[in-house]
Amino acid sequence: MTDRIVSWHCNPSVPRFTPPPGAVDAHCHVFGPMAQFPFSPKAKYLPEDAGPNMLFALRDRLGFSRNVIVQASCHGTDNAATLNAIAKSNGRARGVAVVDPAISDAELEKLHEGGIRGVRFNFLKRLVDNAPKDKFLEVAHRIQPFGWHVVVYFEAAILEEMRPFLNAIPTLIVIDHMGRPDVSQGPDGADMRAFRSLLDSREDIWTKVTCPDRLDPHGPPWDDFACAVAPLVADYQDRVLWGTDWPHPNMEKATPDDGALVDIIPRIAPTADLQRKLLIDNPMRLYWPEETKSSS
Ligand SMILES: O=C(O)/C=C(\CC(=O)C(=O)O)C(=O)O
Numbered sequence: 001m002t003d004r005i006v007s008w009h010c011n012p013s014v015p016r017f018t019p020p021p022g023a024v025d026a027h028c029h030v031f032g033p034m035a036q037f038p039f040s041p042k043a044k045y046l047p048e049d050a051g052p053n054m055l056f057a058l059r060d061r062l063g064f065s066r067n068v069i070v071q072a073s074c075h076g077t078d079n080a081a082t083l084n085a086i087a088k089s090n091g092r093a094r095g096v097a098v099v100d101p102a103i104s105d106a107e108l109e110k111l112h113e114g115g116i117r118g119v120r121f122n123f124l125k126r127l128v129d130n131a132p133k134d135k136f137l138e139v140a141h142r143i144q145p146f147g148w149h150v151v152v153y154f155e156a157a158i159l160e161e162m163r164p165f166l167n168a169i170p171t172l173i174v175i176d177h178m179g180r181p182d183v184s185q186g187p188d189g190a191d192m193r194a195f196r197s198l199l200d201s202r203e204d205i206w207t208k209v210t211c212p213d214r215l216d217p218h219g220p221p222w223d224d225f226a227c228a229v230a231p232l233v234a235d236y237q238d239r240v241l242w243g244t245d246w247p248h249p250n251m252e253k254a255t256p257d258d259g260a261l262v263d264i265i266p267r268i269a270p271t272a273d274l275q276r277k278l279l280i281d282n283p284m285r286l287y288w289p290e291e292t293k294s295s296s
Contacts, residue, residue, distance in 0.1 A: 004048045008247040013259030017266050018063050020276055024283035025064045027176070027210050027243025029072040030055055030085045037084065040076025044127055047074060050247035052085035058246055062262050068287050070120060070151065071098040072249055073127040079111060086115035094287040096120050096151050101135035105142070112146050117287050118174070119143055123154040123162070133165045140169045149173065149286060155180045156191045159198060172204040174241065174286070177211045183228040184217050192228055199236055206239035206282070212264055213248065213256035220260055226267040233268050233278065242278050
């Protein structure tokens with residue numbers, strides 16, 4: 001690995017769709033800055049810096065109010081860059097960490113104080129060397145007292161083999177990018193049906209209806225994604241989250257325009273009610289529950 005890569009659009013458009021005030025971008029990352037927060041020696045990609053100032057400028061440009069920053073695999077289990085971005089956000093960001101299963105309770109407590117509200121288990125072989133299910137389950141039990149949830153990233157091909165592991169997780173689960181279905185199969189295709197059956201197996205499995213750029217083989221304006229995902233949002237409206245996925249790790253060959261990504265929201269969540277659930281109510285329940293308790 002030599003050259004550092006740029007995986008994001010350098011001049012994203014201002015979206016035509018205006019997110020409702022208080023909207024949360026519930027899946028994004030920061031890279032570095034490397035001089036302060038070096039990448040992991042095990043990183044599978046080496047990006048240019050995409051730090052908190054860039055993230056917050058994009059948030060404002062797109063019309064969002066808050067971010068959920070997910071620790072990217074290039075930073076391994078050192079969450080310092082994610083914590084730094086959260087600390088710089090004036091309370092407008094929270095995060096999802098990736099932890100070494102040997103992490104101490106005191107370190108978990110520090111992550112909580114720093115704004116972490118979940119841990120991510122990544123099963124993509126191109127991103128991580130190993131994904132020890134037994135150790136992950138121990139972690140899932142240890143985060144319970146903090147009220148955190150588990151975020152799981154896997155591809156459609158391994159959904160069935162993931163089921164016993166997912167069944168054993170004692171916390172709420174969020175599946176990244178719907179477990180990467182082939183959206184070109186349509187809303188009733190085999191991948192979507194399998195994913196719906198997973199959602200139906202537990203009411204506390206949520207998902208991120210994210211990444212048309214990764215999932216739609218036909219590219220913008222991502223019609224296959226919109227067609228396959230809109231019925232899912234309608235049917236599981238209280239357990240869906242949306243995010244940009246900026247700075248789009250590994251998408252350097254087809255960097256998506258973030259404004260165009262935002263414009264897919266009204267195509268998958270066509271009513272104001274669905275948009276409020278997707279962009280505000282649902283992410284606030286998971287990441288800023290203390291702000292929602294009084295109103296529920
Ligand atoms: O950002 C994403 O959601 C997807 C990624 C990168 C990633 O997850 C990571 O680096 O941790 C991918 O598919 O390459």
